[in-house]
């Protein structure tokens with residue numbers, strides 16, 4: 001009896017100690033996370049008293065965010081930038097246009113997959129930071145989430161009737177989520193994932209393809225838009241059935257070489273399609289300028305739809321008109337889903 005009582009007291013003490021240790025661990029990780037978030041959101045220091053107050057408020061704010069997040073277990077929470085993005089979304093309905101930071105691990109799951117896709121977010125040489133390849137952008141996640149809208153079965157059927165596999169090229173693939181998702185779920189598609197010939201970027205993209213065990217159906221080819229596409233085209237007979245790109249329109253100066261690449265890589269066939277998904281954060285006037293260039297290059301838009309990233313029932317037809325009626329926060333909630341075909345094929 002006495003021994004049982006002692007055992008039970010001993011058990012309670014152990015549980016208490018464990019709880020205390022867990023609480024201390026949580027406080028410690030909360031403070032650490034707050035420090036990380038605070039330092040990553042603002043790196044310079046300042047001695048002005050009002051800015052110091054602001055800094056303290058920001059630290060408190062980060063502390064609240066960290067407290068909110070340390071109770072979570074999701075693997076994608078490992079990256080402080082994702083933690084911050086997730087918390088801003090929860091507290092302020094602030095939709096992030098890009099997730100994850102270079103070098104961090106990003107996991108993606110879907111009812112279409114039996115296992116998760118695990119990606120390392122690429123890094124680039126410092127000289128190539130302007131490529132914006134060091135995140136996983138919302139548009140590529142949107143494509144992976146809405147794979148059925150690429151109508152791959154219909155495209156595969158057409159290619160099969162010509163006794164050949166469907167060929168698909170992703171331009172500016174970054175970490176490679178859409179390419180890897182397609183290669184994992186559609187056995188009859190030969191995928192080429194390409195991005196700018198930056199050594200670090202291409203090696204991470206290649207590792208992501210290997211790690212997710214799709215190397216037999218997805219090859220990686222370094223390619224600078226506007227350059228000779230011979231290597232890209234080597235596994236196709238005269239061009240790709242589908243060319244796909246996520247968030248590649250943000251820079252007006254790159255539109256000419258991007259459109260040139262589309263012209264040189266899309267199969268000259270009435271069935272060939274270009275699918276481009278661009279976050280509205282790109283800017284309506286920038287997107288509109290791209291659309292004009294596509295028209296000049298003899299592409300016709302088969303579909304231009306604005307789609308809400310959170311509510312699928314909210315689709316609306318693309319229009320440049322709304323540019324002055326919406327703020328940045330509103331633009332973050334939308335992507336533009338564009339489908340093009342050859343005008344005279």
Ligand SMILES: C[S@@+](CC[C@H](N)C(=O)[O-])C[C@H]1O[C@@H](n2cnc3c(N)ncnc32)[C@H](O)[C@@H]1O
Nearest residue numbers: 131132133136137140172173174196224225246
């Ligand atoms: C905003 S990121 C989008 C990355 C990826 N599609 C995603 O959604 O996560 C733009 C991508 O375009 C690529 N890119 C930019 N300029 C390029 C060029 N001249 N040639 C090839 N790729 C380029 C970048 O390296 C980067 O991967």
